[in-house]
Amino acid sequence: MKNKVVFLDRDGVINKDYVDYVWTPEKFEILPGVVEAFQILKEAGYLLIVITNQSGIAKGIYTHKDVFVTHDYLQSLCGNLITEFYYSPYHESKTASLSRKPNSLMFEKAIAKYNVDISCSFMIGDKDRDTKPARKVGLKSIAVDDKERVNRHADIFAENLLDAAKKIVSL
Numbered sequence: 001m002k003n004k005v006v007f008l009d010r011d012g013v014i015n016k017d018y019v020d021y022v023w024t025p026e027k028f029e030i031l032p033g034v035v036e037a038f039q040i041l042k043e044a045g046y047l048l049i050v051i052t053n054q055s056g057i058a059k060g061i062y063t064h065k066d067v068f069v070t071h072d073y074l075q076s077l078c079g080n081l082i083t084e085f086y087y088s089p090y091h092e093s094k095t096a097s098l099s100r101k102p103n104s105l106m107f108e109k110a111i112a113k114y115n116v117d118i119s120c121s122f123m124i125g126d127k128d129r130d131t132k133p134a135r136k137v138g139l140k141s142i143a144v145d146d147k148e149r150v151n152r153h154a155d156i157f158a159e160n161l162l163d164a165a166k167k168i169v170s171l
């Protein structure tokens with residue numbers, strides 16, 4: 001059986017983004033409506049998988065353990081609704097990687113592991129580097145928090161994650 005999945009960027013979609021990274025529960029500010037959005041999507045039968053760049057690890061700013069602790073905190077806030085987290089610790093200033101978005105390796109791994117039905121799955125992100133790999137692997141994508149609509153690879157635009165969730169279940 002194939003699974004339908006909503007892939008989620010993290011920073012700027014689930015939590016408030018900061019240019020200097022988020023790697024502690026104290027700095028992890030979940031955005032309004034996120035838990036409700038997760039609940040709507042889970043009730044509609046979607047698995048939720050986070051796909052996030054965490055290049056602060058490559059830069060030595062924080063560690064893998066910090067990422068695990070922060071993701072455990074997110075799970076505690078949302079009642080463990082997220083099936084899995086994929087994160088890329090790399091940065092091109094240190095090492096090349098096919099996992100760091102806009103490359104698509106994290107998506108490809110998740111699609112293989114969870115036998116994802118791409119035709120009814122989505123990616124939600126706030127940057128072009130989220131929607132570009134989604135399009136490459138055949139997912140429909142939704143750009144949030146993009147009033148100027150500068151995202152070149154999005155199929156749908158939404159105000160925020162809750163709006164995106166409502167759009168998905170009404171399609």
Ligand SMILES: [Mg+2]
Pocket residue numbers: 009010011012013017125126127
């Ligand atoms: Mg983001």
